[in-house]
Structure formats: structure tokens, C-alpha cells
Amino acid sequence: MVCISAVAIFSSLLVVSGVFAAPAKEIAARQAGNAGLLCTLDRLSIILELDEMQGTLKNLTQEFSKSDPTSASNVKTAIDSITGAQGAVGVIIQAITAGQQPPAAARTQVEGNLTAAHDALTSINTTDTTASATLMTALTELSDAGAAGNGVLDNCN
Numbered sequence: 001m002v003c004i005s006a007v008a009i010f011s012s013l014l015v016v017s018g019v020f021a022a023p024a025k026e027i028a029a030r031q032a033g034n035a036g037l038l039c040t041l042d043r044l045s046i047i048l049e050l051d052e053m054q055g056t057l058k059n060l061t062q063e064f065s066k067s068d069p070t071s072a073s074n075v076k077t078a079i080d081s082i083t084g085a086q087g088a089v090g091v092i093i094q095a096i097t098a099g100q101q102p103p104a105a106a107r108t109q110v111e112g113n114l115t116a117a118h119d120a121l122t123s124i125n126t127t128d129t130t131a132s133a134t135l136m137t138a139l140t141e142l143s144d145a146g147a148a149g150n151g152v153l154d155n156c157n
Contacts, residue, residue, distance in 0.1 A: 042151030046110075049145035050086050056138045057082065063131040071131070077120040078138070085113035085145075107153070114146055 064072035088109035
């Protein structure tokens with residue numbers, strides 16, 4: 001069962017409402033036809049993937065908390081990085097809802113934080129089968145978030 005937080009739902013609604021808040025001429029130029037739909041879907045996807053990943057990382061922290069403090073520390077780094085990416089996505093959402101161009105620095109922060117989370121998670125080496133499965137889930141969610149981010153870059157001109 002997928003549990004979506006109130007923050008993810010609110011953020012998703014802001015992204016969708018951003019399509020209606022920006023001046024129509026800007027939106028038409030930036031997001032015409034299928035590219036506009038893909039842009040919106042990619043924006044929603046990155047928000048939801050990052051939110052889902054936070055839950056997965058919380059579970060992973062619990063799995064490592066007593067048995068592997070080094071891995072638990074790496075997961076904490078990943079959590080902090082995903083939180084940073086979410087904050088940067090929030091800055092982008094605010095710009096979109098104000099009808100402004102999202103700041104390039106925020107896009108760079110999303111990318112940097114996703115890379116930091118990836119590096120922290122891929123440095124974990126565990127033989128615990130439950131933790132390994134949770135780690136693989138987190139890495140898949142991270143990959144999906146990255147793909148959504150790349151979709152935003154490709155489809156949200």
C-alpha cells in the first residue's frame with residue numbers, strides 16, 4: 001500500500017495549479033501539447049518519488065540502527081540529501097506558481113542532492129537480505145526520481 005503524505009499531495013497540487021497561475025502566453029510557449037502534459041507528469045513524479053523514498057529510507061534506517069551504524073550513517077546522509085532535493089523542488093514550485101522562471105540554482109541543487117544520495121546509498125555494503133531489498137527499493141526510487149527530473153529538463157522548456 002502506497003502512503004502519500006499531505007506535503008506530497010499539497011506540492012503536487014501546487015505544481016498542477018502552477019499551470020493555471022502562470023500567464024497563458026508563457027505556458028503556451030513553454031508547455032504546448034504533449035510536452036506540457038509530460039512536463040506536468042514529470043513534475044508530479046519527482047515530487048511523489050522523493051516523498052516515497054523518504055519513507056523507504058526511514059525503514060532502512062530502522063533496519064540498520066542496531067546492527068550497522070556505518071550504514072545507518074550513510075542512510076542519514078541520503079535522507080538529508082533527499083530533504084535538500086525536496087527543498088529545492090519547493091523553490092522551483094514557488095517560482096512556477098508565481099509565473100516566474102525556476103532558478104537554475106534550484107535545479108542544480110536538486111541534481112547535486114540526488115547525486116549525494118546516490119553516492120551515500122551505493123557505498124552501503126550489507127549481507128542482511130531485508131536491508132538489501134529495502135536498499136534496492138530506495139535505489140530504484142532514486143533512479144525514478146532522477147528520470148523524472150531529466151523529464152522535467154526535457155519537457156518543461
